[in-house]
Amino acid sequence: MSTVTAVPLRPVKRGYLIWLWLALALALISAYALARQGDDFMSRNARASGVVTTASGLQYRVLEPGQASGPKPTNTDVALVNYEGRFLDGKTFDKSQQPTPMPVAGVVPGFSEALKLMPKGSKYRIWLPSDLAYGEKGAGGGAIPPNSPLTFDVEMLDFLPEAVLRQMQMQQQMAPGGPTAPPAGGVPGR
Numbered sequence: 001m002s003t004v005t006a007v008p009l010r011p012v013k014r015g016y017l018i019w020l021w022l023a024l025a026l027a028l029i030s031a032y033a034l035a036r037q038g039d040d041f042m043s044r045n046a047r048a049s050g051v052v053t054t055a056s057g058l059q060y061r062v063l064e065p066g067q068a069s070g071p072k073p074t075n076t077d078v079a080l081v082n083y084e085g086r087f088l089d090g091k092t093f094d095k096s097q098q099p100t101p102m103p104v105a106g107v108v109p110g111f112s113e114a115l116k117l118m119p120k121g122s123k124y125r126i127w128l129p130s131d132l133a134y135g136e137k138g139a140g141g142g143a144i145p146p147n148s149p150l151t152f153d154v155e156m157l158d159f160l161p162e163a164v165l166r167q168m169q170m171q172q173q174m175a176p177g178g179p180t181a182p183p184a185g186g187v188p189g190r
Helices: 014-046 109-115 162-174
Strands: 059-064 077-087 092-095 100-103 123-128 150-161
Touching: 014 059, 077 162, 109 123, 109 150, 150 162
Parallel strands: none
Antiparallel strands: 059 123, 077 092, 077 100, 077 150, 123 150
8 A cells, every 4th residue: 555645735824825816806807997098999999079980990081081982992892092001099109110011801801801991092090909910829929918999090002903903013124124033022911
């Protein structure tokens, strides 16, 4: 027969256990509050004057209507935009330095949806709930934390069908004295 040797543990003071349970409860309450912060903002923002909420949860306000009755980009277009992306606290995480081409189908879902609402010359402020932005994964190696709702100011300068853009690039490459390789970096993705 074998015998089991028990290692005696020193008793823990009751006061320590109370503090441990209080700290655990505070941590859970804080985590819940942080998770609800974005939802609360989106609910309050939906009631603000001029804010439109789509079925997906995207919110936007038209700052400049542009060619209101003009065409709007589709998934097969490349939009030329100026933009600034911010967190809900107003801190900028990304801003275009010059007009930036963006494939409408190649950006996060909420940004794509907003681009398809915008005619040429328009400027919108859009609010993306985290599930229409970068979701649970976040982005940029931690620059955009997981579950972050985001705000963008977007100006739609122009858009072209992707096929037309590719044809123009091919013609440019084939032209005498034209570039022999595509530009470094290409069209930025999201």
